Amino acid sequence: MALESIGSTAVDSPEWTESLLRLLTLADYNSRIVVLGTMLLGCAAGVVGSFTLLRKRALVGDAISHAMLPGLGLAFLLATLAGGDGKFLPTLFAGAATSGLIGALTILVLRSTWRLSEDAAFGIVLSVFFGAGVALLGVIQSLEAGHAAGLEGFIYGKTASLSWGDLLAIAAAAVVALLACMIWFKELTLLCFDSAYAETQGYSTWWLDGLHMSLVVIITITGMQAVGLILVIALLVIPAAAARFWTNRLQPQVVISAGIGMAGCFCGSITSALFPDLPAGAVMILACVLLFLFSLLFGMEHGQVWRGIRRWQWQQALLRQHLLRAIYERAEAKSESQNGSIPASVEVSELLAARSWTRARLERLIERAQREGEVTVIGTQVSLSKSGLIQAQRLTHQHRLWELYLITYADVALQQVDRLADDIEHVLEPAVIHELERLLQGRTDAVPKSPHQLPESI
Amino acid sequence: MGLVGWTWALDGWIVVAATLCAMSCALLGSFLVLRGTSLLGDAISHAVLPGLAIAFWATGSRSGTGMLLAAVGAAIVTVFLIEALRRSAGVDRGASMGVVFTGMFAVGMIMIVQVADHVDLDPNCVLYGSIELTPLDQWSIGGWLIPKAVVTLGLTFLLNSSFVWLFYKELLLTTFDGDLADSMGFSSRFMHYGLMSLVAVTAVGSFESVGSILVVAMMVVPPAAALMMTDRLHALLWWSMGLAALSAVTGHASAIVVPSWFGQGSTLTSGMMAVSAGGLLLVCGLFGARRGLVTRWWRQRSFAAQVAADDVLGYLFRLEERAGGVGTTSAQGKVGSNPTVADVGLLSANLSQPLKHCQRIVAQLVQRGEIESHRDGYQLTEAGRHRAQLLVRSHRLWELYLVEQAQFEIDRIHDKAEAWEHVTDESMRQSLDQATSQTDLDPHGSQIPPEVSPPRT
Numbered sequence: 001m002a003l004e005s006i007g008s009t010a011v012d013s014p015e016w017t018e019s020l021l022r023l024l025t026l027a028d029y030n031s032r033i034v035v036l037g038t039m040l041l042g043c044a045a046g047v048v049g050s051f052t053l054l055r056k057r058a059l060v061g062d063a064i065s066h067a068m069l070p071g072l073g074l075a076f077l078l079a080t081l082a083g084g085d086g087k088f089l090p091t092l093f094a095g096a097a098t099s100g101l102i103g104a105l106t107i108l109v110l111r112s113t114w115r116l117s118e119d120a121a122f123g124i125v126l127s128v129f130f131g132a133g134v135a136l137l138g139v140i141q142s143l144e145a146g147h148a149a150g151l152e153g154f155i156y157g158k159t160a161s162l163s164w165g166d167l168l169a170i171a172a173a174a175v176v177a178l179l180a181c182m183i184w185f186k187e188l189t190l191l192c193f194d195s196a197y198a199e200t201q202g203y204s205t206w207w208l209d210g211l212h213m214s215l216v217v218i219i220t221i222t223g224m225q226a227v228g229l230i231l232v233i234a235l236l237v238i239p240a241a242a243a244r245f246w247t248n249r250l251q252p253q254v255v256i257s258a259g260i261g262m263a264g265c266f267c268g269s270i271t272s273a274l275f276p277d278l279p280a281g282a283v284m285i286l287a288c289v290l291l292f293l294f295s296l297l298f299g300m301e302h303g304q305v306w307r308g309i310r311r312w313q314w315q316q317a318l319l320r321q322h323l324l325r326a327i328y329e330r331a332e333a334k335s336e337s338q339n340g341s342i343p344a345s346v347e348v349s350e351l352l353a354a355r356s357w358t359r360a361r362l363e364r365l366i367e368r369a370q371r372e373g374e375v376t377v378i379g380t381q382v383s384l385s386k387s388g389l390i391q392a393q394r395l396t397h398q399h400r401l402w403e404l405y406l407i408t409y410a411d412v413a414l415q416q417v418d419r420l421a422d423d424i425e426h427v428l429e430p431a432v433i434h435e436l437e438r439l440l441q442g443r444t445d446a447v448p449k450s451p452h453q454l455p456e457s458i
Numbered sequence: 459m460g461l462v463g464w465t466w467a468l469d470g471w472i473v474v475a476a477t478l479c480a481m482s483c484a485l486l487g488s489f490l491v492l493r494g495t496s497l498l499g500d501a502i503s504h505a506v507l508p509g510l511a512i513a514f515w516a517t518g519s520r521s522g523t524g525m526l527l528a529a530v531g532a533a534i535v536t537v538f539l540i541e542a543l544r545r546s547a548g549v550d551r552g553a554s555m556g557v558v559f560t561g562m563f564a565v566g567m568i569m570i571v572q573v574a575d576h577v578d579l580d581p582n583c584v585l586y587g588s589i590e591l592t593p594l595d596q597w598s599i600g601g602w603l604i605p606k607a608v609v610t611l612g613l614t615f616l617l618n619s620s621f622v623w624l625f626y627k628e629l630l631l632t633t634f635d636g637d638l639a640d641s642m643g644f645s646s647r648f649m650h651y652g653l654m655s656l657v658a659v660t661a662v663g664s665f666e667s668v669g670s671i672l673v674v675a676m677m678v679v680p681p682a683a684a685l686m687m688t689d690r691l692h693a694l695l696w697w698s699m700g701l702a703a704l705s706a707v708t709g710h711a712s713a714i715v716v717p718s719w720f721g722q723g724s725t726l727t728s729g730m731m732a733v734s735a736g737g738l739l740l741v742c743g744l745f746g747a748r749r750g751l752v753t754r755w756w757r758q759r760s761f762a763a764q765v766a767a768d769d770v771l772g773y774l775f776r777l778e779e780r781a782g783g784v785g786t787t788s789a790q791g792k793v794g795s796n797p798t799v800a801d802v803g804l805l806s807a808n809l810s811q812p813l814k815h816c817q818r819i820v821a822q823l824v825q826r827g828e829i830e831s832h833r834d835g836y837q838l839t840e841a842g843r844h845r846a847q848l849l850v851r852s853h854r855l856w857e858l859y860l861v862e863q864a865q866f867e868i869d870r871i872h873d874k875a876e877a878w879e880h881v882t883d884e885s886m887r888q889s890l891d892q893a894t895s896q897t898d899l900d901p902h903g904s905q906i907p908p909e910v911s912p913p914r915t
Contacts, residue, residue, distance in 0.1 A: 053553055058556050059556050120682050123500070126500060126674065128732050131728070131730070132732070134726050136725075231560075233560055236556075241556070284564075285563070292561075
């Protein structure tokens with residue numbers, strides 16, 4: 001069934017491309033409003049969300065948006081009882097905002113007075129306020145059946161049919177939030193990174209937390225009404241979390257997060273306009289999630305792919321270093337048995353005993369080292385090239401210095417030093433090596449003799 | 459305003475089902491709160507949607523065990539994804555929850571639209587049962603008609619409590635010190651996933667019968683309230699289960715009673731249960747034995763009163779010392795010049811306390827029989843002298859210790875000793891005595907009174 005419905009839209013391609021074109025040029029009044037409104041929201045939520053993420057309050061939007069339900073119900077109830085229109089939007093707005101702010105205040109009080117953890121405070125406010133709202137709506141529904149229907153729509157949103165008024169409200173909220181973030185950028189930064197220091201600098205964390213929470217309330221209330229509760233939570237969390245993969249600095253983080261929020265909303269609203277069957281809010285979340293996954297994989301700072309590649313390169317380097325040292329030590333042992341004449345090369349089979357590598361793996365390794373110009377292979381004979389020899393000498397030197405150090409100063413048994421030095425030889429810095437040389441009888445350049453017996457070839 | 463319309467056949471079962479659910483959730487929720495993942499219930503309640511869509515697509519029906527299993531599957535996937543994002547990609551815990559649950563919800567919404575275009579598969583109807591309806595769907599077990607929900611929730615509770623009972627030690631260790639647990643050979647990761655899978659099962663099982671709001675509330679609010687009462691895990695679990703059960707009962711009762719005050723019928727039970735859990739949290743937050751505000755205030759106040767009383771007794775004791783010899787009751791006959799007697803004005807002046815305050819302290823001390831009233835003031839009784847002697851001993855031992863062991867200047871020791879004398883018990887005095895040299899005189903040259911055993915009454 002799923003495939004059919006997508007397929008039927010995709011078959012008539014001329015119309016399809018035309019509608020895409022119309023969309024991308026924002027020719028339709030309706031789609032223009034949806035695209036603009038959601039992008040503005042995505043931008044503002046991305047900026048505010050960066051601060052919530054760094055304040056370790058990513059889910060505050062979740063708590064606050066749920067906390068708005070009782071205010072909504074109460075506003076409706078009071079307006080109806082006073083004889084007015086219960087669904088008059090400004091009244092509902094005011095009620096929801098008030099109860100959202102009370103929820104935010106409750107979170108801060110729970111944190112400071114009872115030292116409850118952040119997430120517990122969120123959970124309490126979310127469930128108790130939402131529970132109260134559900135109970136209140138239950139009463140309202142029994143009070144005037146039918147009249148209150150659609151009140152939940154205020155919370156669950158209606159993306160596909162954003163009105164001009166919604167767009168204005170979103171624009172106003174976005175401007176307020178962005179301006180506030182610009183004006184108090186320094187203070188909010190201080191709050192996120194070191195609230196204790198902010199306190200010593202004379203900023204009241206209460207005031208700053210209150211400011212920050214108010215921004216979340218503003219974003220949440222306009223967004224919730226327009227695009228729905230879950231999408232607002234998603235917009236507050238996902239772009240900011242995605243931006244963390246790109247940078248470690250706050251200013252770029254805020255900008256990237258806003259950009260990802262806008263991009264997600266843009267792609268999402270275009271896609272959902274192309275496929276009117278799909279729920280618009282869900283498509284926008286999905287677009288943001290895809291951008292998040294892309295950032296997770298390819299983000300400049302913490303992207304998993306780069307990390308994986310770096311790790312792989314490092315492992316390869318380690319393996320090659322092991323190979324070079326094994327060749328050097330083998331050659332050295334042979335030269336001793338042949339009274340000083342250093343043989344140019346060793347047999348590949350002789351290296352097998354040095355480590356627990358298989359022949360195939362060893363050959364692959366040698367091949368790679370050959371490509372790097374570190375060894376030369378003639379038949380079954382391997383020899384170190386000039387640069388390989390220098391590296392191998394340096395590594396062996398470091399390895400044995402560390403072994404000597406362990407034996408002399410750390411009282412480590414002779415049988416264990418090889419293993420321990422194996423781990424450390426790759427990361428010894430020149431300053432440390434110099435210090436080791438000074439400690440161990442001033443050996444400077446020559447490679448010291450191995451303190452233990454080297455493995456024999458098979 | 460009584461419980462009009464309370465019928466045991468219906469309301470009794472509703473309360474039983476809600477209590478079982480609340481206790482299951484609170485038991486696991488205690489660990490969630492301690493581990494900083496309180497919002498997991500909320501996250502799971504949104505994230506099960508794709509599971510429902512898949513189950514519907516596979517079975518074509520809106521009910522049955524297929525739905526339940528798929529939902530549990532989706533919940534477990536959620537838990538693993540959250541943990542994977544946190545551990546391997548270093549995403550903040552809250553953010554990883556937010557990304558995963560909103561993403562799963564979106565996927566679920568899209569799948570549902572594709573799969574069930576013309577069928578009503580509103581998650582609010584499919585998975586989120588209403589607790590008011592639990593008594594209607596009954597199973598016959600051994601001749602008894604028992605609601606299905608009560609049976610499944612009872613089994614869930616049994617499962618959870620036996621898990622906690624069996625792995626109590628491991629849960630304790632991994633919750634408070636994961637690294638220590640790992641170094642001792644308990645896998646903290648295994649315990650984490652075990653606990654989280656159980657949370658997933660419990661949450662989904664409860665959604666189906668009692669709705670999501672109750673689950674989310676009971677996983678956080680009673681454990682948080684229990685934290686106000688105690689710091690010990692064992693007691694915490696009992697408190698949080700007890701409070702959860704209590705909020706289930708009061709919640710259902712208030713769902714019937716509260717609307718009737720406004721001339722309305724009953725309202726949604728699960729919402730009121732969450733609210734009454736919040737009310738209990740407030741009560742515990744005020745009067746809780748451990749962190750309650752009122753309790754803390756009362757503790758401070760009574761400590762301040764004890765310090766003030768100690769000061770009065772100490773002052774009278776020093777008067778007696780100055781008069782030469784302890785307990786000079788022979789001086790009673792002389793009028794106006796008894797050196798061991800002090801009136802309230804003198805006490806107020808010397809202890810720099812307001813007169814009124816002094817009067818109150820003195821009245822309390824008289825009532826406790828530690829001082830007695832004379833014509834021109836107050837004098838220590840035997841019991842009061844005993845307490846005062848120990849106090850002064852503590853004070854002077856501290857002074858000696860500070861000079862001898864901590865190399866304090868002699869003019870700085872009095873204030874410290876003054877503060878610590880109120881919290882020094884017998885074993886502490888013994889240690890101080892052993893740590894200082896064998897002398898009877900403190901650094902100011904005053905006699906250190908000997909330790910005395912309590913007076914016989």
